Amino acid sequence: MINAHVLGTGGYAPKRVLTNQDLAEMVDTTDAWITGRTGIKQRRIAAEGEVTSDMAVIAARHALAMAGTAAEDLDMIIVATVSADMPLPSCAVILQAKLGARRAFAFDVSAACAGSLYGLNIAAQFIKTGQARRVLVIGAELLSRLVDWSDRNTCVLFGDGAGAMVVGPSPGPEAGILSMHLHSDGTAAGILTIRGGGSQYPQSEDVLARKMDKITMNGREIYKFAVRVLPEVILEALEANGLEVTDIDHIVPHQANARIVESVLGRLGIPIEKCWLNLDRYGNTSSASLPISLDEANRAGRLKKGDLIAMMAIGAGMTWGSALMRW
Structure with a gap:
């Protein structure tokens, strides 16, 4: 294949x-x-x-x-x-x-x-x-x-x-995406949401007045969820490929909060130096965060042929996942 x-x-x-x-x-x-x-x-x-x-x-x-x-x-x-x-x-x-x-x-x-x-x-x-x-x-x-x-x-x-x-x-069998692992948990849908504008609460003067067309979130619950599932999904990817945490050369995360990133890396035992961080300059850009980070690391010359790159992201839904890629 x-x-x-x-x-x-x-x-x-x-x-x-x-x-x-x-x-x-x-x-x-x-x-x-x-x-x-x-x-x-x-x-x-x-x-x-x-x-x-x-x-x-x-x-x-x-x-x-x-x-x-x-x-x-x-x-x-x-x-x-x-x-x-x-x-x-x-x-x-x-x-x-x-x-x-x-x-x-x-x-x-x-x-x-x-x-x-x-x-x-x-x-x-x-x-x-x-x-x-x-x-x-x-x-x-x-x-x-x-x-x-x-x-x-x-x-x-x-x-x-x-x-x-x-x-x-891939240009050769030794490079490319090794595996990807996706998950969802709809029981946690309420902790990050835009409630208005859909079929449940159609756009109306009341929806706008109550600001239901804007993002609402429970930051504490998101933090607890993220620091639990992100280490698990990175370990799931490593196990699927017979690899260890120490094999990771670079980790490219979705960057929502520095505390989340630091806590996940700490639980995995991954040095912060292996992580490309730009949260301080861009904030949380949601789905754009991971590819922007990958692009910056790539253009900075950080990613070398043969390097093992781990990616991870978590978002509303809740939805989350990981990927391992050999550069």
Whole structure:
């Protein structure tokens, strides 16, 4: 069976920087409070008129250029997002048109912060079975329009951005995605949610007045959930491939909170030096976080041929997963 591999990466973050000091002028908070609880110093905010597919296009073009792939050669486009341009049609088909990827079929995946990992898994299966040769996987989020800017517990966390991966057959049997492991637990759906705007609470003046169209979360419960399941899913991936924690050269996590990342690495016994961290500069960009981090580590020259890379992500649902990849 053909191995799937990431052939090119790309990322994009809007120009506008919103610092903790800026937030302190908007809500009752301080730089020390935000930094101490999250590790975030600043985040990027989309420009007026900029939409999710605009960010996705830029990240996609960077990834396509690295992979030496023309948009016309794409077979498939997957966009992981919870903040698409509009409810219908998908962000992926809008992106397809903007790229000129006429041959590709396109669809969105909704798994919140774990979305790009879910999308990568789908792409890998199409590559392995020979149904596709080039797949574009995007994580793109414009969360600044989904947060309540009067709620200091959520508005300090999130930022806008997009990350991209071009997936294709591995250049050799020794490289590529070794395995991926996905999980969900709908009984925990209530700890991170946007309740309004769907069939249960259709958009209305009441929904808007009650801010049900904005993100709400129970940070304490998310932390407890994440630090329990993320170490488990990394160990699940290692066991599936007969590998040990010490075999990991790099770990690329979804970055929601520095405390979560540090706690997970501590439980696994992985030195922080093996982790690419950019949470302080971007905040939590949800599905964009993991591919942006992979792209930065890649372009910085951190990822060497033969290195073992572990990826992990967790998001609303709850949804979570891991992947092991030989670079």
